[in-house]
Amino acid sequence: MLRFALTRILMAVPTLLIVAVSVFALIRLIPGDPAALMLGDLADPANLAELRRKLGLDQSLAAQFGIWFGHMLTGDLGTSITSGQPVAGLVLAKFWISARVVLAAVLLASLVAVPAGMIAAWRQNSLTDLALVGTATLLLSIPTFWLGLLMLLLFGLKLGWLPVIGYVGFAEDAGRALLYMIMPVATLFLHEIGVLLRMARASTLEVARLDYITHARAKGLRESTVLWRHAFKNAFGPTWTLIGIVLGNLLGGIAVVETVFTIPGLGRLLVDSIFARDYPVIQGCMLFVAAVYVLVNLIVDLCYPVFDPRVTAE
Amino acid sequence: MTRRGLASAALLMGAFTAGAPALASSLRVQLNADIRSTSPGVNRDDNTDAVVLHVVEGLVAYGDNAEVKPLLAESVAVSDDGRTYTFKLRKGVKFHNGAELGSADVLWSWQHYMNPKTEWRCLAEHDGRGRAKVEAVDAPDADTVVFRLDRPSALFLANLARTDCGMTGILHQDSVKPDGSWDKPVGTGPFRFTEWKRGEYIRLSRHEAYASRDGGPDGYAGSKRPLVDELRFIVVPDSSAAKAGLLRGDLDVVPNIPNADVRELEKEPKVQLSISTNMGTVGVLLQTRDPLLANVKLRQAIAAAIDTEQLVAAVTEGLGKRNNSIVPLTSRYYGAVEAQGYEHDPATARRLLAEVGYKGEPLVLFTNKRYPASFEAAVIVQAMLAAAGINVRLEVLEWATQLDRYNAGNYQMMAFLYSPRLDPALSFDAIMGPKDKQPRKVWDDPEAQALLDRAMVVSDPAERQRLFDELHRRFIAAVPMLMFYNGIDPGAVSRRVKGYRSSIFSKPLLWEVGLAD
Numbered sequence: 001m002l003r004f005a006l007t008r009i010l011m012a013v014p015t016l017l018i019v020a021v022s023v024f025a026l027i028r029l030i031p032g033d034p035a036a037l038m039l040g041d042l043a044d045p046a047n048l049a050e051l052r053r054k055l056g057l058d059q060s061l062a063a064q065f066g067i068w069f070g071h072m073l074t075g076d077l078g079t080s081i082t083s084g085q086p087v088a089g090l091v092l093a094k095f096w097i098s099a100r101v102v103l104a105a106v107l108l109a110s111l112v113a114v115p116a117g118m119i120a121a122w123r124q125n126s127l128t129d130l131a132l133v134g135t136a137t138l139l140l141s142i143p144t145f146w147l148g149l150l151m152l153l154l155f156g157l158k159l160g161w162l163p164v165i166g167y168v169g170f171a172e173d174a175g176r177a178l179l180y181m182i183m184p185v186a187t188l189f190l191h192e193i194g195v196l197l198r199m200a201r202a203s204t205l206e207v208a209r210l211d212y213i214t215h216a217r218a219k220g221l222r223e224s225t226v227l228w229r230h231a232f233k234n235a236f237g238p239t240w241t242l243i244g245i246v247l248g249n250l251l252g253g254i255a256v257v258e259t260v261f262t263i264p265g266l267g268r269l270l271v272d273s274i275f276a277r278d279y280p281v282i283q284g285c286m287l288f289v290a291a292v293y294v295l296v297n298l299i300v301d302l303c304y305p306v307f308d309p310r311v312t313a314e
Numbered sequence: 315m316t317r318r319g320l321a322s323a324a325l326l327m328g329a330f331t332a333g334a335p336a337l338a339s340s341l342r343v344q345l346n347a348d349i350r351s352t353s354p355g356v357n358r359d360d361n362t363d364a365v366v367l368h369v370v371e372g373l374v375a376y377g378d379n380a381e382v383k384p385l386l387a388e389s390v391a392v393s394d395d396g397r398t399y400t401f402k403l404r405k406g407v408k409f410h411n412g413a414e415l416g417s418a419d420v421l422w423s424w425q426h427y428m429n430p431k432t433e434w435r436c437l438a439e440h441d442g443r444g445r446a447k448v449e450a451v452d453a454p455d456a457d458t459v460v461f462r463l464d465r466p467s468a469l470f471l472a473n474l475a476r477t478d479c480g481m482t483g484i485l486h487q488d489s490v491k492p493d494g495s496w497d498k499p500v501g502t503g504p505f506r507f508t509e510w511k512r513g514e515y516i517r518l519s520r521h522e523a524y525a526s527r528d529g530g531p532d533g534y535a536g537s538k539r540p541l542v543d544e545l546r547f548i549v550v551p552d553s554s555a556a557k558a559g560l561l562r563g564d565l566d567v568v569p570n571i572p573n574a575d576v577r578e579l580e581k582e583p584k585v586q587l588s589i590s591t592n593m594g595t596v597g598v599l600l601q602t603r604d605p606l607l608a609n610v611k612l613r614q615a616i617a618a619a620i621d622t623e624q625l626v627a628a629v630t631e632g633l634g635k636r637n638n639s640i641v642p643l644t645s646r647y648y649g650a651v652e653a654q655g656y657e658h659d660p661a662t663a664r665r666l667l668a669e670v671g672y673k674g675e676p677l678v679l680f681t682n683k684r685y686p687a688s689f690e691a692a693v694i695v696q697a698m699l700a701a702a703g704i705n706v707r708l709e710v711l712e713w714a715t716q717l718d719r720y721n722a723g724n725y726q727m728m729a730f731l732y733s734p735r736l737d738p739a740l741s742f743d744a745i746m747g748p749k750d751k752q753p754r755k756v757w758d759d760p761e762a763q764a765l766l767d768r769a770m771v772v773s774d775p776a777e778r779q780r781l782f783d784e785l786h787r788r789f790i791a792a793v794p795m796l797m798f799y800n801g802i803d804p805g806a807v808s809r810r811v812k813g814y815r816s817s818i819f820s821k822p823l824l825w826e827v828g829l830a831d
Binding site: 028030031033036037038039040041042043044045046047048054063082083085086094149150152154156157160164165166167259260261262264271272275277 | 347348350351357359423431435438478512513514515547548550551552554555556558559561562564565711712714715717718719720721729731732733744751752754
């Protein structure tokens with residue numbers, strides 16, 4: 001197990017290197033100058049040149065990459081061009097904010113979608129199946145920003161139950177923090193239910209057709225026992241993988257939900273940095289997201305044998 | 315869930331909401347992006363200026379009509395040769411740490427700003443790279459400060475008062491740490507800096523010992539009493555979320571709502587609107603070095619094909635007023651001459667097109683969606699020019715890309731917004747200059763430049779009026795850009811807010827603003 005984990009971590013190194021190089025190159029291929037953006041239409045050539053020199057943008061791309069890469073190897077992701085804060089601290093602080101929302105949403109969605117998907121498969125072509133699949137497809141089709149705005153309108157404005165803007169950390173006031181989390185978590189939860197339910201249903205259908213399920217039934221076991229004891233473990237594997245992918249995706253990409261609900265998380269930081277051409281923050285965010293993605297999928301792979309003993313970490 | 319269950323849930327949520335620490339006199343104001351720093355005129359943008367200028371004040375400041383007036387100064391005397399400015403300080407003005415303002419603080423602040431390590435954005439205006447160099451600053455006594463320039467400048471006070479220069483706010487030495495690095499602004503403004511939670515909010519508290527001027531509110535000058543205990547600037551990037559926050563009562567002031575929301579919010583009983591015209595300019599730049607657009611007759615044909623009245627009415631939902639002049643509508647220098655703009659005359663447009671032999675050659679008009687007014691103006695311009703037989707292709711760019719092209723002068727036509735300049739000379743300066751040295755400049759005319767240079771030096775209002783009138787006539791004839799209107803700031807505030815007025819500065823001014831019980 002340890003060897004497997006170490007091998008996977010080592011295998012992630014070239015992936016992260018490729019991410020580092022491509023993000024550095026791609027963001028500089030896009031037109032736009034952070035110094036010009038900071039000064040706006042009030043920029044004069046002297047100010048612009050001075051700011052570019054201060055930010056190190058007057059150096060060659062190779063030199064800029066060398067400096068950034070050298071610092072990165074020592075764990076220093078640089079300093080934000082716009083705010084002057086160290087990127088590593090900034091990214092980590094924002095990550096925890098996003099992670100809270102994402103983890104809660106994915107956990108809840110998994111708890112609801114996996115059993116629902118299996119029930120739908122077990123009752124294939126029944127009214128229950130139709131209702132569950134229909135709901136899943138509908139939820140999957142609704143863009144998260146629209147769903148979020150509808151929630152704001154209903155629970156924030158019409159009913160007045162939930163606050164519509166602002167953010168409160170758990171350390172500040174746990175009760176209010178929970179209140180502020182309800183709508184963003186619910187938005188992601190509803191969307192991800194659709195994704196996970198369909199996968200759980202499809203993999204359960206596949207397993208339900210196998211001989212050992214027929215054999216279990218032939219032994220006279222109750223349907224619920226067949227479903228949960230025999231079908232679940234084999235059917236959950238693909239859904240578990242998907243949960244890992246969804247988690248990785250969301251941890252780096254809930255900018256839309258964060259913008260609608262004014263959550264100062266990692267996604268919003270990344271989008272704001274792209275608009276401001278804040279190169280160190282963009283590079284830091286992307287590298288961090290890639291590392292998280294690799295880590296989440298490693299954990300998923302390491303957990304796989306728990307559900308399917310046929311798969312070994314070796 | 316049963317009805318009782320629903321009611322319980324609602325009660326529980328109500329209890330949570332009721333537990334929110336919303337002070338009775340806390341004014342919650344939307345910011346569409348976080349501020350960049352708390353240091354006046356350093357690493358700043360419009361949001362940063364808006365917040366910081368509640369904390370610090372300068373010797374002089376802009377009033378409602380964009381005139382520069384004394385603020386921390388009791389009076390300003392200018393010598394006959396226009397090179398010596400003597401500021402008499404007001405007595406009894408206190409910093410947020412309780413210390414009393416004196417000339418030593420002005421000297422210290424000036425040295426702080428003029429130190430290149432501070433990276434003050436307006437350093438170049440005063441260190442000799444600009445129009446006039448500040449050669450010496452002295453404090454003959456505790457209440458007097460004297461600035462000596464190397465040459466006269468009509469813009470010296472205007473530059474001191476500039477909002478993007480942080481109003482050259484007078485700071486107490488406690489603003490910096492013992493090692494000289496920036497800590498937080500300790501100024502004399504109506505609110506003191508209390509807390510900045512990055513990406514979330516900035517909190518300012520009432521300056522209990524604030525020494526306000528008399529005479530009622532007048533922009534950044536005039537009376538500036540803090541009428542609430544706390545200002546909380548909350549970062550809400552999305553305008554729909556900000557609107558929802560206002561209607562829900564989570565926000566008290568949304569300084570700039572989209573024009574399209576005005577009619578809807580007018581009908582909301584919980585909301586009141588305050589709409590002002592700022593000194594920014596909305597228009598379309600024409601690249602006079604483009605092979606096609608180098609021909610002034612083609613540019614004149616384009617101007618004649620545009621119905622500015624109709625365009626402005628459509629883009630601003632009827633809120634804006636046409637202005638074809640670089641001199642802003644709200645400026646004291648906007649007069650009968652400036653009111654003379656382009657004539658919408660399709661027949662003239664057709665005649666001019668025939669004269670230049672235009673045969674439908676395509677022109678590309680760049681725009682962006684970051685500034686909706688700019689985008690909408692571009693769409694209407696394209697349609698109006700198409701009606702006149704001018705073939706324009708619209709290209710929508712991301713803002714950073716468009717700004718790059720603007721700085722390089724790499725465009726044929728470009729829908730563009732200039733941020734407010736509070737003196738017409740600065741407004742003209744934004745577009746005028748030699749393209750060889752500064753490709754971003756729009757209007758390169760040495761004769762007109764000489765007039766502008768003169769307007770930068772003379773202080774006599776009548777003489778300046780004559781210069782601006784002449785510049786306007788030349789601008790309309792040369793058509794280096796199509797100027798449509800000055801920006802609109804529709805502010806939306808809760809009904810319980812008293813005294814809020816949108817300003818010409820395109821920033822919320824939150825002194826003399828209170829909350830009803």
